[in-house]
Amino acid sequence: MKIILRKDVATLGDAGEVVTVKNGYVNNYLIPQGYAIRATEGTLKALETEKKQQARKIELQRKSARELAEKLEQMTLKVFAKAGESGKLFGTVTAGDIAEALKAQGVEIDRRKIQLEAPIKSLGKFEAEAKLFMDIMAKLSIEVEAEGASAE
Numbered sequence: 001m002k003i004i005l006r007k008d009v010a011t012l013g014d015a016g017e018v019v020t021v022k023n024g025y026v027n028n029y030l031i032p033q034g035y036a037i038r039a040t041e042g043t044l045k046a047l048e049t050e051k052k053q054q055a056r057k058i059e060l061q062r063k064s065a066r067e068l069a070e071k072l073e074q075m076t077l078k079v080f081a082k083a084g085e086s087g088k089l090f091g092t093v094t095a096g097d098i099a100e101a102l103k104a105q106g107v108e109i110d111r112r113k114i115q116l117e118a119p120i121k122s123l124g125k126f127e128a129e130a131k132l133f134m135d136i137m138a139k140l141s142i143e144v145e146a147e148g149a150s151a152e
Contacts (some may be wrong), residue, residue, distance in 0.1 A: 001020065001021060001022070001023050001026050001038070002018060002038075002039035003018070003020075003021055003026055003036040003037065003039050004018050004036060004038075004039050004044070004047055005019060005035060005036050006034060006035055006037060007034070007035050016047065016050075016051065018047075021036075026038075062134075062136065065133035065136040066136060068107070068132055069136055069137070069138035072107065072130065072138040072140055073138055073139050073140075073141075075105065075141070076141045076142075076143055077098065077105070077140060077141065077142050078101065078142075079093050079097055079098060079142055079143070079145070080145055080147045081093055081097070081123075081145075081146070082146070083122075083123055083146040087122055087123040088121065088122055089121050089144070093120035093121075093144055094116070094119055094120075095111045095112070095115070095116055095128070096111040098111070098114050098116075098128060098140065098142060102140075109130050109132070113130055114128055114129070114130050114140070115128060115130070115131070120142070123144050123145060124143075124144060125141065125143050125144075126142045126144065127139055127140065127142065128140045
């Protein structure tokens with residue numbers, strides 16, 4: 001019997017695939033558990049339509065991520081932290097601090113998507129990367145300044 005997988009099944013395939021399976025396995029396990037539906041003419045057409053819509057949606061997300069990456073790469077982000085006389089920070093600047101600074105600029109990125117090579121422990125200029133979409137990364141320029149430093 002031909003079926004369309006609704007969820008990934010380790011022994012059969014990934015969601016959205018059309019596979020041929022024995023009737024007993026389909027009727028007793030796959031369909032009752034919600035892993036599959038029968039592949040009829042109507043469900044196959046619906047699957048194609050769904051795939052087209054999904055592809056269109058992904059392309060729109062990719063386009064907006066590229067635009068955001070261009071915007072982020074042109075911006076220099078200022079992060080303020082408490083620092084001693086020698087320029088060493090009391091603590092570190094983390095991805096969470098960078099996410100907060102981005103939020104203040106009107107850009108919301110989850111802190112888990114910001115990648116630092118190492119926690120920032122001194123004043124100066126640094127770079128980080130933000131994963132915006134599947135394969136789209138943006139380089140962030142970060143300038144760490146002492147709290148209370150005069151704005152230029």
